[in-house]
Amino acid sequence: MTTIASRPPAPPPPPAPPAVPVATTTQPSGPSRAQTGVLVGIATITMSFAALTSALVVHQAASPDWQHFELPRILYLNTLVLVASSGTLDVARRRIARGTGLSWLSLTLVLGLLFVLGQVFAWQDLGAQGLFLATSPSSSFFYVFTALHGLHVLGGLAGLSYVLYRVSRMSGPAAQSAVGAAALYWHFMAALWLCLLAILALRI
Amino acid sequence: MSVPTATVGGPHAAPRGFWRTHVFSVDHKVIGKQYLDLALVAVVTGMVLSWLMRFHLGWPETPIPGLGTVAPNAAPGGVVTPEYYLALMTMHGTIMVFFVLTTAPFAGFGNYFLPIQIGASDMAFPRMNMMSFWVTLVAFLVLISAFFVPEGPALSGWTAYAPLSAVGKDAGPGQGLGQTLWVVSILIFCVAQLLGALNFIVTTLDLRTKGMSLARMPLSTWTWFVTSVIGLIAFAVLMPACILLLLDRVAGTSFFIPAGLVISDRLQPHSGGSPLLWQHLFWFFGHPEVYIAILPGFGIVSHILPVFARKPLLGPRVFIACLIAIAFLSYTVWGHHMFLSGMNPFSATLFSVPTLVITIPATIVTLLWIGTLYGAKLRFTTPALFCLGFVSVFVSGGISGFFLAQPSIDTYLHGTYFVVGHFHFVMGVAAMFGIFAATYFWFPKMFGRMMSETLGKWHFWLTFIGVYCVFMPMHYLGLAGNVRRYSAFTDDYLKPLIPLHRFITVAALFTGAVQLIFLFNLIRSRLRGATAPANPWQGTTLEWSTSSPPPHDNFGGPPPAVHRGPQEYGVPAGGGPTDYVMQASP
Numbered sequence: 001m002t003t004i005a006s007r008p009p010a011p012p013p014p015p016a017p018p019a020v021p022v023a024t025t026t027q028p029s030g031p032s033r034a035q036t037g038v039l040v041g042i043a044t045i046t047m048s049f050a051a052l053t054s055a056l057v058v059h060q061a062a063s064p065d066w067q068h069f070e071l072p073r074i075l076y077l078n079t080l081v082l083v084a085s086s087g088t089l090d091v092a093r094r095r096i097a098r099g100t101g102l103s104w105l106s107l108t109l110v111l112g113l114l115f116v117l118g119q120v121f122a123w124q125d126l127g128a129q130g131l132f133l134a135t136s137p138s139s140s141f142f143y144v145f146t147a148l149h150g151l152h153v154l155g156g157l158a159g160l161s162y163v164l165y166r167v168s169r170m171s172g173p174a175a176q177s178a179v180g181a182a183a184l185y186w187h188f189m190a191a192l193w194l195c196l197l198a199i200l201a202l203r204i
Numbered sequence: 205m206s207v208p209t210a211t212v213g214g215p216h217a218a219p220r221g222f223w224r225t226h227v228f229s230v231d232h233k234v235i236g237k238q239y240l241d242l243a244l245v246a247v248v249t250g251m252v253l254s255w256l257m258r259f260h261l262g263w264p265e266t267p268i269p270g271l272g273t274v275a276p277n278a279a280p281g282g283v284v285t286p287e288y289y290l291a292l293m294t295m296h297g298t299i300m301v302f303f304v305l306t307t308a309p310f311a312g313f314g315n316y317f318l319p320i321q322i323g324a325s326d327m328a329f330p331r332m333n334m335m336s337f338w339v340t341l342v343a344f345l346v347l348i349s350a351f352f353v354p355e356g357p358a359l360s361g362w363t364a365y366a367p368l369s370a371v372g373k374d375a376g377p378g379q380g381l382g383q384t385l386w387v388v389s390i391l392i393f394c395v396a397q398l399l400g401a402l403n404f405i406v407t408t409l410d411l412r413t414k415g416m417s418l419a420r421m422p423l424s425t426w427t428w429f430v431t432s433v434i435g436l437i438a439f440a441v442l443m444p445a446c447i448l449l450l451l452d453r454v455a456g457t458s459f460f461i462p463a464g465l466v467i468s469d470r471l472q473p474h475s476g477g478s479p480l481l482w483q484h485l486f487w488f489f490g491h492p493e494v495y496i497a498i499l500p501g502f503g504i505v506s507h508i509l510p511v512f513a514r515k516p517l518l519g520p521r522v523f524i525a526c527l528i529a530i531a532f533l534s535y536t537v538w539g540h541h542m543f544l545s546g547m548n549p550f551s552a553t554l555f556s557v558p559t560l561v562i563t564i565p566a567t568i569v570t571l572l573w574i575g576t577l578y579g580a581k582l583r584f585t586t587p588a589l590f591c592l593g594f595v596s597v598f599v600s601g602g603i604s605g606f607f608l609a610q611p612s613i614d615t616y617l618h619g620t621y622f623v624v625g626h627f628h629f630v631m632g633v634a635a636m637f638g639i640f641a642a643t644y645f646w647f648p649k650m651f652g653r654m655m656s657e658t659l660g661k662w663h664f665w666l667t668f669i670g671v672y673c674v675f676m677p678m679h680y681l682g683l684a685g686n687v688r689r690y691s692a693f694t695d696d697y698l699k700p701l702i703p704l705h706r707f708i709t710v711a712a713l714f715t716g717a718v719q720l721i722f723l724f725n726l727i728r729s730r731l732r733g734a735t736a737p738a739n740p741w742q743g744t745t746l747e748w749s750t751s752s753p754p755p756h757d758n759f760g761g762p763p764p765a766v767h768r769g770p771q772e773y774g775v776p777a778g779g780g781p782t783d784y785v786m787q788a789s790p
Contacts, residue, residue, distance in 0.1 A: 033328050036406045040436065044398055047440035051485060055448070055459075059478055065463070066476070134456035137476040144448065
């Protein structure tokens with residue numbers, strides 16, 4: 001490895017154009033980077049689900065033999081649980097700065113798990129009616145949407161657990177930012193689910 | 205997608221030990237080189253496949269020496285069967301588009317030089333960066349493994365049109381396990397690209413050094429940034445599409461398979477799907493993918509030409525505006541791949557208009573390059589020659605695009621070699637020339653040794669002549685009605701065209717052989733090239749402010765602050781010993 005960067009000979013200043021360093025948003029700090037990362041990730045996931053939902057909407061409109069079915073009622077209960085978890089996480093985020101709020105974070109985790117469990121119950125409900133992944137395009141879309149969203153929620157739960165582990169060891173602004181990035185993702189999961197539910201309720 | 209908090213990195217200590225330094229490295233420079241090595245293996249594989257195809261097209265009945273032993277079922281006696289021809293075509297396209305044209309100019313050079321050019325010590329998420337390379341490698345191995353399964357690789361082309369790609373074995377020998385491996389491979393590749401693109405975007409937004417405003421970023425960094433935004437959106441669509449296709453294949457769903465479909469005398473047990481849906485989803489990714497392949501080339505040319513012209517690029521802000529316009533428009537034109545698909549003819553017009561509009565920013569960019577050359581005392585080095593070659597093949601291929609953008613003309617030409625010639629020029633060869641230019645230009649920085657200029661110039665001229673001999677006649681073949689995707693042209697009306705096919709085949713074998721000069725130059729220069737100074741080309745950007753090769757943290761200390769734009773060339777003569785001012789000069 002070479003050790004020292006060799007600098008070119010400095011040119012004479014007079015002919016050089018004005019040189020003023022401009023202020024930029026370049027204070028690299030881990031958590032803000034995480035936040036940008038989560039935002040970009042959210043854009044990606046939005047795009048993936050935009051592709052899936054438009055596939056559903058276009059396909060349903062053009063399909064003469066589309067089979068509608070009633071959505072399992074438990075989905076609405078699950079929705080309440082997920083939205084509630086978004087609320088508890090927000091409380092946790094505000095309290096973490098003061099060094100408390102760990103219990104709210106844990107409550108969020110529990111509610112998130114409950115949501116995933118509820119989605120599995122919804123699948124069992126549909127299965128009992130004889131509607132499986134391959135039964136018809138409408139049921140296929142339903143299973144794919146809920147499964148992919150569920151996987152993203154599980155990813156979010158993994159992230160939250162990691163944040164919980166980290167926050168239990170540190171406090172202050174770093175902890176707050178870590179929770180902030182995770183909260184951003186988690187709120188997005190709830191918002192995404194509301195959109196998916198609306199589309200499923202209207203089209204399936 | 206997991207929450208990226210788990211992989212937040214930052215400046216890290218230099219690793220110890222062989223494995224951490226060279227194999228499982230989180231250093232963006234090592235990862236960039238790994239991507240380039242992978243692309244090199246992939247491009248050799250893809251080129252050998254194209255030779256087999258070309259040879260078969262020129263001499264359909266002559267056995268290819270040795271092929272009968274390597275693939276006894278697919279090519280009995282060394283003569284390629286029609287099915288095997290389609291398998292070769294599918295693998296050639298997939299390898300070249302995904303593992304060469306996406307991997308080398310974007311992931312490879314981008315990984316190596318984006319952090320250095322913005323004055324960062326590494327990517328924003330180094331561990332995620334390492335993961336994205338290894339995931340790409342897994343995707344490549346899964347794809348290649350299809351050659352070793354009993355029925356061989358998929359037959360459905362790099363576009364994997366449904367229902368052929370969705371129904372399984374009934375559609376042909378490779379449509380069983382081979383096609384499943386294809387879908388899985390591309391699915392994995394999507395994950396890798398999304399991780400990579402996310403990393404590029406966050407790095408560019410958050411890790412620029414003091415004074416490196418967006419306007420002062422080198423144009424190569426600009427194109428990698430814009431490309432990663434395009435990639436993020438495009439691969440985010442291809443990924444769910446691949447999931448749906450995979451479910452059709454393994455879980456019995458019917459996303460892309462309509463009711464009552466009979467293939468190989470068997471009624472397919474599916475109903476309610478739409479084959480057109482796959483085409484829409486695929487091309488919504490597929491057209492932007494063209495720009496993922498070519499835009500880094502735009503950036504490389506715009507970065508390199510000014511260095512050798514010794515003057516700034518004409519209108520750098522216009523260039524950036526065109527870049528953004530192209531990125532935006534690339535999402536509005538996907539239907540021009542589907543004029544023959546049976547979609548509503550009115551929507552063909554709808555897709556034709558933005559297709560013609562997107563040529564405007566592309567043309568402006570070309571004019572900027574030519575305008576930059578006007579009045580310049582160009583230094584004819586190998587990288588400069590490849591930049592000129594890039595402009596040449598990009599224009600040649602771009603002009604045939606004007607014809608294909610019209611639905612009425614495309615209806616005639618779409619299924620012919622005209623399209624093959626068009627996209628190989630504008631996307632394949634142009635992007636390859638960008639890769640070559642970048643290699644000759646940045647090799648001294650990456651390895652601390654110069655490449656041979658003499659060999660480089662031979663390589664350029666022979667390749668330049670070769671690719672024109674290969675792809676120019678294809679336009680004529682297409683106009684003469686020569687359909688593509690056929691394994692042999694034994695129909696009466698196509699027989700007179702066979703001599704031209706033989707000419708193309710000879711030219712392709714020759715151009716391929718010429719690449720051995722490049723490989724030899726790479727290896728020889730790596731081992732015995734003249735020692736490269738820190739700034740051999742008298743460039744201004746930050747990668748030239750550090751040693752060749754750069755130290756582990758890129759600058760051997762805190763990154764330099766930036767005081768000016770990236771192209772201070774040709775500063776008034778007589779002012780001093782140099783005609784340029786570095787970005788890092790106060």
